[in-house]
Amino acid sequence: MFRVLSGPAGFPSMPRCRTFRCCCLAVGLLLSACSTVDTPSPEQTADARARQKKSAPEQTPTSRPAPGTPFADDEAKRTVYFGFGEATISSEGAEILRQNAQKLKEEPQLVVTLVGHTDNLGSTAYNLAVADRRTEAVSDKLRALGVPRNQIRRLPVGSEHSRKEACDSETCRQSMRKVELVYERR
16 A cells, blocks of 8 residues: 655645546547547549549540530630730620620539640640630629629639640640630529
């Protein structure tokens, strides 16, 4: 049997202090175990990605527009072109946007995704920034023409899709500098 010795200021010394320390240590270990996160192995991560790809069909907003949506059969009426590195809408582009804005206001169940593209010159970061400025300019113009914000989505892709195409001429590159208006119904 031990005898409890009294320490300074009446605090118990060894036996009770050791028990208290052990309890604190046990509580600390329990709490730290609660905060650990299981990190999946690379195989588990790859399996999860494969399952996700199989379960969700790949949807690219640049695919063929849904039948029955405005200008589904006329890509020229759904595309605004830009100059090199620019985000300024030309008068032709403004007219295209005016026509599209009218359709959007007439049919509130329509949603348009503005897909911003660039040519394959420049870095990926630069092209993405230019594509973002272009989709923002088109979005601002549509909003100024009275289209509600909830009918507009923006998707700057930059040169992500353009790099797949071999494009060596200025005419080809000009055709890549655009914002496509892709429609869907809610």
